[in-house]
Amino acid sequence: MNTPFVRVLRLAFRRHWAIAAIAVSSLAVALLWSANISAVLPIVDVVFAGDTLSEYVDDNIQEADQAVETITAQIAAIESGGAEAGQSPPGDSVDDLRAQAARQSNKAHWYRQAKPWIDAYAPTTPFGTLLAILSFLVIGTALKLVALTANMMWVQYVSGRTAIDLRAIFFRKALRLDLDAFGENGSADLTARLTNDVALVTAGVSTLLGRMIREPLKMAACLIGAAIVCHRLLFLVLIVSPILAFIMQQLSRAIRRASKRAMEEMSQLYGMLNDSFAGIRLVKASNTQAFERARLRRGTFAYYQKTMKMAFYNTLARGTTELMGMTTVSLAILAGGYLVLNKQTHLFGLQMTTEPLEQGQIFLFFSFLIGASDPARKLADVWSGLQRGIAAAVRVMEIVDMPVRVEEPATPRSPQRPHSTIRFQGVEYQYPSGPKVLRGIDLEIPHGETIAIVGPNGCGKSTMISLLCRFDDPQAGQVMLDDVPINEMRTRDLRKRLALVTQRTILFDDTIENNIRYGSPGADLHDVVRAAKLAFADDFIRKKTPDGYKTILGTGGMRLSGGQMQRIALARAFLRDPDILILDEATSQIDLESEQLIHQALEKFLVGRTGVMITHRASTLAMADRVVVVEQGQVAASGPHAEVIGQNRFYQSLCGSDQPIAA
Numbered sequence: 001m002n003t004p005f006v007r008v009l010r011l012a013f014r015r016h017w018a019i020a021a022i023a024v025s026s027l028a029v030a031l032l033w034s035a036n037i038s039a040v041l042p043i044v045d046v047v048f049a050g051d052t053l054s055e056y057v058d059d060n061i062q063e064a065d066q067a068v069e070t071i072t073a074q075i076a077a078i079e080s081g082g083a084e085a086g087q088s089p090p091g092d093s094v095d096d097l098r099a100q101a102a103r104q105s106n107k108a109h110w111y112r113q114a115k116p117w118i119d120a121y122a123p124t125t126p127f128g129t130l131l132a133i134l135s136f137l138v139i140g141t142a143l144k145l146v147a148l149t150a151n152m153m154w155v156q157y158v159s160g161r162t163a164i165d166l167r168a169i170f171f172r173k174a175l176r177l178d179l180d181a182f183g184e185n186g187s188a189d190l191t192a193r194l195t196n197d198v199a200l201v202t203a204g205v206s207t208l209l210g211r212m213i214r215e216p217l218k219m220a221a222c223l224i225g226a227a228i229v230c231h232r233l234l235f236l237v238l239i240v241s242p243i244l245a246f247i248m249q250q251l252s253r254a255i256r257r258a259s260k261r262a263m264e265e266m267s268q269l270y271g272m273l274n275d276s277f278a279g280i281r282l283v284k285a286s287n288t289q290a291f292e293r294a295r296l297r298r299g300t301f302a303y304y305q306k307t308m309k310m311a312f313y314n315t316l317a318r319g320t321t322e323l324m325g326m327t328t329v330s331l332a333i334l335a336g337g338y339l340v341l342n343k344q345t346h347l348f349g350l351q352m353t354t355e356p357l358e359q360g361q362i363f364l365f366f367s368f369l370i371g372a373s374d375p376a377r378k379l380a381d382v383w384s385g386l387q388r389g390i391a392a393a394v395r396v397m398e399i400v401d402m403p404v405r406v407e408e409p410a411t412p413r414s415p416q417r418p419h420s421t422i423r424f425q426g427v428e429y430q431y432p433s434g435p436k437v438l439r440g441i442d443l444e445i446p447h448g449e450t451i452a453i454v455g456p457n458g459c460g461k462s463t464m465i466s467l468l469c470r471f472d473d474p475q476a477g478q479v480m481l482d483d484v485p486i487n488e489m490r491t492r493d494l495r496k497r498l499a500l501v502t503q504r505t506i507l508f509d510d511t512i513e514n515n516i517r518y519g520s521p522g523a524d525l526h527d528v529v530r531a532a533k534l535a536f537a538d539d540f541i542r543k544k545t546p547d548g549y550k551t552i553l554g555t556g557g558m559r560l561s562g563g564q565m566q567r568i569a570l571a572r573a574f575l576r577d578p579d580i581l582i583l584d585e586a587t588s589q590i591d592l593e594s595e596q597l598i599h600q601a602l603e604k605f606l607v608g609r610t611g612v613m614i615t616h617r618a619s620t621l622a623m624a625d626r627v628v629v630v631e632q633g634q635v636a637a638s639g640p641h642a643e644v645i646g647q648n649r650f651y652q653s654l655c656g657s658d659q660p661i662a663a
Contacts, residue, residue, distance in 0.1 A: 337362075
């Protein structure tokens, strides 16, 4: 059995000592719960009868001895009468009488064993006896609360640590997912699963290890107590249990389905909020606040409908459990009352007891059943919470089990550093749910050369960059460093050799220093400043930010201009000291001054390194040693600017003339 929730439980059961402590404390709670209920018998049979415990024991010893004498006489009479008639007595009736005599004798034996202790320590008045019983109840309740507190703390410890482990496993796998998985699921869906769904899973673990153990143990302790009083009567009144089990099984499936749909709606809500907050400038500029509010209201109402359906099933489960519990107790009172009031041992021709039940015994039996019905009622809510956890575990493990195309090689290879060439050899690529974008790319880039890749939208330029970074693997052909296909290299080894600067600058809600250091954790402040100076970022960092390199940028670097953000991104790439620098439209959306500064920085940095640029700006094209034109997934032209502009119409239209661009 390897269901998603079972796999989560394996994480929880790594804490062996905590699990053992949970089991022991749960058992202590159950035993103390049952022990407190057992105080009903001495209260009814001793205190309310005006006796002391010592008198109660003496009376029971006397009654047991008298019963043994009476039964022995009956046996002797039957045996002598049978002998006189020359016939054997009915063996079953004699055996029954002997069994009754043995039970009474055993009862007298145990009372005699307890008598010295009771005479020595038990109170000598009925009121003193009542006071002792109540003291026992208070102390027992206090001990139960201590055990319950310890139990709940251990459960919280295990569930909390399980949540940490599960989130770590989920996040590790999410970072390894193929890029198209983020397009299909969306970061909001992953966030919802990592936060809301994992919280529901660990709540399910907490429920299972906590109340799902405690409450059944409490119920079992009470049922065992009731069985000791009269096991046959207990079996009779539990006849409705299979009906309850069948109903709860059907409701469990409905609760899981409703829970899964509610979690899917929550993921949609995360997506709406993410879109609204990420695009807040556009929302304000477009005066679409009312539209966003309406969209969120529709989403929250849809979530509300799903939760109402889930609440209906939960209420139905709770009501069914309570009805079945009341039915069980009512049957017990009806059957037990008949036996006690009529001094009977049989019901519907079935023997329930060997001797008529006393008032104290039947009250104790009822108390145990009521004590069992309370945890049974709570189990309805517990069961619903467990079903939500099971449904959430399925959603979490869907991501953990999601296959990835980019796998680490079993026997990795590592070319020399720096490499001699980058080669695209017959590379073909088609997106899993999209068109074929590369149709046999052949391209060689010697180390130290800077190339510019241009082409119309959708021709495969960015896909080539993704394959070079090994964000995915081609369906045919190979991308190679020297003679080593990059899918035979460790991804860490490959990506240590390159740095990527994209059109959309990614900055984190951290200091400028840490944003530049991102990806180079071993760098100190001097290295960070040196990289910033090389990227012409040091001047504005010191003069135009409130705390220099310690300035917190805020989410997405919203305190900086586009050019400033791009220079910080460039400094981050420089700090990595890569063999290959990749610029994907890195200067397409910045001002002229920032572009000029970035070009100066790149001209210095690219000496002795491989540069791969995707760009449509003439000023950036001037930095390239070679221009590669990609059209319809193939290399349409390749060579110096002056050569390519004379033979490729797209490149001519891009440059706006057929004249060389001045470097």
